[in-house]
Amino acid sequence: MPFTLWLSLAAICAMGAMSPGPSLALVLRHTLGGGRFSGMIAAIFHAFGVGFYALLTVWGLGALITRFPLLFQLITWGGAAYLAWLGIKALRAGKAGALQPNAITTTRGQAAKEGVLVALGNPKLILFFVALLSQFVTSDMSALAKVIIVLTAMIIDGGWYVLVAAVLSHSKILPWLQQHAHWINRVTGVLLIALALRVVAGPLV
Numbered sequence: 001m002p003f004t005l006w007l008s009l010a011a012i013c014a015m016g017a018m019s020p021g022p023s024l025a026l027v028l029r030h031t032l033g034g035g036r037f038s039g040m041i042a043a044i045f046h047a048f049g050v051g052f053y054a055l056l057t058v059w060g061l062g063a064l065i066t067r068f069p070l071l072f073q074l075i076t077w078g079g080a081a082y083l084a085w086l087g088i089k090a091l092r093a094g095k096a097g098a099l100q101p102n103a104i105t106t107t108r109g110q111a112a113k114e115g116v117l118v119a120l121g122n123p124k125l126i127l128f129f130v131a132l133l134s135q136f137v138t139s140d141m142s143a144l145a146k147v148i149i150v151l152t153a154m155i156i157d158g159g160w161y162v163l164v165a166a167v168l169s170h171s172k173i174l175p176w177l178q179q180h181a182h183w184i185n186r187v188t189g190v191l192l193i194a195l196a197l198r199v200v201a202g203p204l205v
Contacts, residue, residue: 001145005136006152012132013153015191017160019086024164026118031165033106039165042111047158049119054153057129058146061137076134080196082127087192129153131196 001009017023023046031039064072119125136149 001136001148006148009136009149009152010156012135012195013156014160015195016128016132017157019090019192021086022118023161026114027161027164028168030106030111030114031168034108034111036165036169038106038108038111039169040162041108042115043161043165044158045112045115046119046161047154049116050125050157051150051154052120053125054129054133054150057126057133058137058149061130061133072134075130077200078127078130080131080200083131083192084196087189087194087196090189090192091186092189135198 026046027039027042030042061072064075133149133153137146
């Protein structure tokens, strides 16, 4: 995979990881309820779940491109529609949402379990990855390139939420984010809608 193409992949994966939602709420809750390390554990195990879905998506996309190109196109457009819906939802979210988790006491074991379950229990991640990874997967792609895609998605997801746990463990940061959550949601919404339009335009490869 060319380095410039990988940079595009990394940027899109980062955009997906940064979008507000249940994953962010999970990491925030365990960071506030169990401390920085619990939040980081939740982030790392969430990345394992994301990697599992990314692996299924990459291998499934390759098979669809080869055997059912029309079905692949329809699923890709469905993924784009889902990204657009997420963007509209983020634009309408205002100050409410994932930046206001319930701060309850949690353990590291709970953080690990819930990190995986939130990822695996969210089948919408498949649609999300179909929309994202359809830009990069081809029918003749090597196994190494597919592994690179999966690892990129995992490392960026885990790295982002580990950073979130580290930063938000400082008590002064969260109130600022809550105060400016409407701007975070608006920026995220615009980026997701732009990404949906890019998916409809066709693959980058």
